[in-house]
Amino acid sequence: MKLTICTLLFVGFCMTMVQSAPVADKVTHEQIEEVMKKGFKAKLQDDLAANKEVLAKYAAWLAEYKPPKGDAESWKKKTGAIVAAIKADNQAALKKATNCKACHNVHKKKSSK
Numbered sequence: 001m002k003l004t005i006c007t008l009l010f011v012g013f014c015m016t017m018v019q020s021a022p023v024a025d026k027v028t029h030e031q032i033e034e035v036m037k038k039g040f041k042a043k044l045q046d047d048l049a050a051n052k053e054v055l056a057k058y059a060a061w062l063a064e065y066k067p068p069k070g071d072a073e074s075w076k077k078k079t080g081a082i083v084a085a086i087k088a089d090n091q092a093a094l095k096k097a098t099n100c101k102a103c104h105n106v107h108k109k110k111s112s113k
């Protein structure tokens with residue numbers, strides 16, 4: 001009997017782990033900094049074929065992030081286009097979707113450059 005309860009607890013624990021594994025609770029500003037600096041600024045998006053894995057991770061973070069400015073609907077559209085372009089292996093679409101200015105104008109505060 002004891003063993004059964006332990007097993008149940010253990011399985012429950014594992015399931016919780018699995019559920020929370022793919023996306024962290026909340027994407028932090030530091031993570032977005034990494035996306036911008038190690039990703040976009042380093043031009044990883046210019047070579048989708050070579051950087052697909054890390055770009056997919058970054059795109060997922062972006063999609064989960066709550067931007068400091070602009071409305072959620074617009075953010076969803078912009079980050080959704082990035083996610084979709086990576087999924088479709090569409091270099092041209094990714095280039096268009098990662099237009100720095102178009103997104104910064106709407107979603108980035110003026111103070112942080």
Ligand code: HEC
Pocket residue numbers: 029032033036037040041062067068078079097098099100101103104107108109112113
């Ligand atoms: C989908 C929207 C989006 C796109 C596309 C985008 N950015 Fe950003 N970027 C942001 C947001 C939002 C912030 C501010 C994040 C914050 O303050 O939490 C930011 C911040 C930055 C920062 C400052 C990071 C810091 O130190 O806090 C840099 C540098 C940057 N972006 C570079 C780029 C470059 C270069 C490109 C294009 C190649 C680009 N970004 C494309 C949304 C975007």
